[in-house]
Amino acid sequence: MTLTSFGPANRIQRSPETHPLTWRLRDDGEPVWLDEYQAKNGYAAARKAFADLSQDDIVQTVKDAGLKGRGGAGFPTGVKWGLMPKDESMNIRYLLCNADEMEPNTWKDRMLMEQLPHLLIEGMLISARALKTYRGYIFLRGEYTTAAKHLNRAVEEAKAAGLLGKNILGSGFDFELFVHTGAGRYICGEETALINSLEGRRANPRSKPPFPAAVGVWGKPTCVNNVETLCNVPAIIGDGVEWYKSLAREGSEDHGTKLMGFSGKVKNPGLWELPFGVTARELFEDYAGGMRDGFKLKCWQPGGAGTGFLLPEHLDAQMYAGGIAKVGTRMGTGLAMAVDDSINMVSLLRNMEEFFARESCGFCTPCRDGLPWSVKLLRALEKGEGQAGDIETLLGLVGFLGPGKTFCAHAPGAVEPLGSAIKYFRPEFEAGIAATSAVAVPPLARPIVVGA
Template identity: 60%
Template sequence: MTAIPNGSRLRYHCQLRQSSDERRAETHPLTWRLREDGARVGFEEYCAKDGYQSARHTLEQRTPDNVIDSMKQANVRGRGGGGFSAGVKWSLTQVGDHLPRGYLICNADEMEPGTFKDRLLLEQQPHLLIEGMIIAGYANRSRYGYIFLRGEYVEAARSVALAIEEARQAGLLGNDVAGSGFDFDIALHTGAGRYICGEETALINSLEGKRANPRAKPPFPGQSGAWGKPTVVNNVETLCNAPAVMQHGADWYQG
């Protein structure tokens, strides 16, 4: 380890403290709304902290292709383990004005040993996921979204189910979302404890009521997924990043 000259120690420690202060002052796109007591961030509290403003702006001011381009520019990566570009994945889905509308699936079947990042978001900040799914559903021209949740996550299921109902009552899910003319709704589906459902095509089979076996590719889910329709499957954390990208822009997100 390189020794620090005596005359430089004070300056070095001041720089460390300044760097630490800057990190604390950062606005983290996923955690800045979290409560210190670990309690759930409810609908009113979430909205009071700019919640759903990103989704509203997206539906009013952006086209689906523009949303996808922003996700590409921000280089949002899949947070379920694969690290594939979310924007590229969305762009590969075969949807359009004259094509059948497909599905959006949130993979919340968090089964890796010792992993609970998605659980924290689902339990404490479910509206961030709902908002991210509205944006993703709009970008992919989906009519329905599904949250495939690990069955053992009982508290997360309660939190998410309540958030879906709160958003629906506020006109943010269902027909004519936020008066935009875009129809999108979300359903919660709990899994049966199959580790293999972390693989997207096995998850799709399970959602359809079939045995959770992975499918041969091609076709990929973007061409033929749930019930034969174009389908996007994203991780919880991946979708939760979308509101920040739409609100602050790709440059802010990458910074």
């Protein structure tokens, strides 16, 4: 995946002042290896962090910059770092990069790892210095074979240059970094399931507390950050807090820039680095080019399959967490999907819920049994064999599988698009109820048949 541009994007030249994540990208899409990366000011921020800043200074700088997690949850990164224990006797601690990018319609981390592997390594090096972690792992989605190849080469280049390994930059600080490819489970995007998988266990989420900062991988203090999150660290350390905050548009409560995109039947599907606060309409019309000829926008998701559907009139919302929350859903990963007017929402939701049901770890009952139940009902509606009360049952499942009702956030994310689709397109669901179904069935009265 290469960065594409359309409309105003053609008139904006990527520069260090405006595009901290992407200005080093090559026009031909080839990876930026060590010599070129250093020629483009690469590892300058790491050298500054090691020479001029204390470990606490680095943490405070990231906290002051307001960097938030870019994996979808949006938790403040500096606050997360501050949860790591201060006890110097706990000298074994780990930094994990969550690169298990399996959210449908999301590919932003893949682009960074394939084309700018040293940016991620530099971000992890600075973060490791701040957190006093002596070993790091990039937990990579197993299907990302090109990213694995490029990251492993970049790690070897960094080792040979003295930027990884023992006594980095003459500081006495040691940091080893490994690329670990996962076996392929969506649930590994949850940080404690990732930790279990890294240890060779089944990828189930863990009970919290204890949190990973206290008891993480192999029982030691652990910090888990997303790829894009870590890639923001060098620019913050190198160019400062006030500059970083100035990048976002007026009105945005989030700071910096974000990799955003649009897919679906748009004229120019792609990925762009844009300031927080840009409107979804700008992203859709000016960058993605609007819908292809012959298609009309029916609805859209702002950030992956686990976010709710929005209507065309919601395109004026600003792309930041609070801006999208105002119109009723989450920003998620920031990579939007356009749904055209040829798509039946029941079929689309059946496809989505099949994915989420298959990827459930099966640990808790609401998720393990509730998601297959939603699939069964949606299949019936799709075939025109639904019964009276099925829509109410689906809405009941949306409530029973919502936030705080399950062990982790998998099920709430799975049912959020379902609830929004029924809200905005209920007649399409009603059309799937068989004409012979005259007797209403009370909500949640139909039996659960797992695997049917």
